[in-house]
Amino acid sequence: MGLDESSLSAYRTSGLETKVRCKECGNPHLIRDVVRAEIICSNCGLVIEERQIDMGQEWRAFDLEQRERRSRVGVPITYTIHDKGLSTMIDWRNQDYAGKNISANSRATLYRLRKWQKRMRVSDAIERNLAFALSELERLCSQLDLSRNIKEQAALIYRKALEKRYIKGRNIESVITAALYIACRQNRVPRTLEEIAVASKSSKKEIGRNYRFLIKNLMLNVPNRQPVDFIFKIGDQLQLQHQIIKQSIEIINASIKNGLLSGRGPMGICAAAIYISCILNDDRRTQSQVAKAAGITEVTIRNRYKEICGKLEIKLDV
DNA sequence: AAGACGAAAGTGGTTGA
DNA sequence: TCAACAACTTTCGTCTT
Numbered sequence: 001m002g003l004d005e006s007s008l009s010a011y012r013t014s015g016l017e018t019k020v021r022c023k024e025c026g027n028p029h030l031i032r033d034v035v036r037a038e039i040i041c042s043n044c045g046l047v048i049e050e051r052q053i054d055m056g057q058e059w060r061a062f063d064l065e066q067r068e069r070r071s072r073v074g075v076p077i078t079y080t081i082h083d084k085g086l087s088t089m090i091d092w093r094n095q096d097y098a099g100k101n102i103s104a105n106s107r108a109t110l111y112r113l114r115k116w117q118k119r120m121r122v123s124d125a126i127e128r129n130l131a132f133a134l135s136e137l138e139r140l141c142s143q144l145d146l147s148r149n150i151k152e153q154a155a156l157i158y159r160k161a162l163e164k165r166y167i168k169g170r171n172i173e174s175v176i177t178a179a180l181y182i183a184c185r186q187n188r189v190p191r192t193l194e195e196i197a198v199a200s201k202s203s204k205k206e207i208g209r210n211y212r213f214l215i216k217n218l219m220l221n222v223p224n225r226q227p228v229d230f231i232f233k234i235g236d237q238l239q240l241q242h243q244i245i246k247q248s249i250e251i252i253n254a255s256i257k258n259g260l261l262s263g264r265g266p267m268g269i270c271a272a273a274i275y276i277s278c279i280l281n282d283d284r285r286t287q288s289q290v291a292k293a294a295g296i297t298e299v300t301i302r303n304r305y306k307e308i309c310g311k312l313e314i315k316l317d318v
Numbered sequence: 319a320a321g322a323c324g325a326a327a328g329t330g331g332t333t334g335a
Numbered sequence: 336t337c338a339a340c341a342a343c344t345t346t347c348g349t350c351t352t
Contacts, residue, residue: 205330263341265342268342286320287321287322287323288320298323299324299343
């Protein structure tokens with residue numbers, strides 16, 4: 001393979017380069033392909049890291065009890081039927097079964113027991129909530145083809161929300177979906193809210209609402225979508241050559257420099273850059289093909305590519 | 319006939335009073 | 336909470352290849 005210097009700088013400015021060194025040739029310029037979850041050497045083309053088969057369990061346990069409960073050795077556990085609401089409650093009256101008052105000594109013991117039982121019940125409820133959310137997360141990740149670390153991160157965000165009692169009154173499924181969307185955004189994984197909503201049981205509107213809520217209340221930092229984040233995904237769908245992808249990145253970078261990004265949807269810029277790049281490389285794709293791959297309309301591509309061509313003085317012979 | 323173009327009206331989200 | 340607003344979408348008629 002071996003990328004030339006200009007390709008390399010295109011990747012470098014787009015932020016798709018990583019800091020790892022190639023095991024084969026020692027080249028420090030590795031490119032992150034967020035869609036295939038691969039890291040590729042720009043010099044020798046070696047795929048350093050690809051989607052590995054996970055031989056471990058998909059759950060995490062924080063203590064022995066959880067480990068035992070979650071282990072799949074033996075009968076599979078059910079999260080849905082847990083205590084069936086049948087757990088006992090210690091009476092608040094300090095009286096025995098005959099109605100006689102209990103001694104001061106026993107009263108202290110009863111008080112402690114009550115306190116602990118209350119704690120147990122609460123932690124049980126949290127466990128149940130978490131178990132339900134995590135099974136939904138599992139389903140979403142496998143449907144959306146998302147990697148393990150994204151899943152872990154989403155689970156962590158959800159856990160934090162649960163700890164702060166933010167889930168109460170909200171739909172568990174839509175909150176865990178929102179957490180997943182945040183994890184994708186934080187890792188610049190090109191999944192739109194639209195796509196995630198399709199896989200989810202909740203509506204786009206509700207996920208969006210919870211997404212904003214979590215960011216605000218957990219004070220999470222989510223970087224803005226960049227047009228380059230989508231380049232490999234769209235390029236893959238349209239089966240574009242490397243040269244076209246490379247030039248698209250250059251067009252995007254130039255557009256950003258010229259202030260064409262402000263207020264515009266990154267997907268539109270990305271799609272327009274690809275459309276232009278295809279024409280320049282004499283490998284035309286129709287506006288509707290690009291629009292479909294990018295999940296936007298032809299009109300938006302038209303508007304963006306007019307702007308880009310005007311500003312960057314690109315002349316297309318049509 | 320397919321693709322590109324652009325006008326016009328509609329939609330959902332953001333912002334500021 | 337509501338209106339104003341910009342970006343984007345949908346729809347549709349027209350032009351070009």
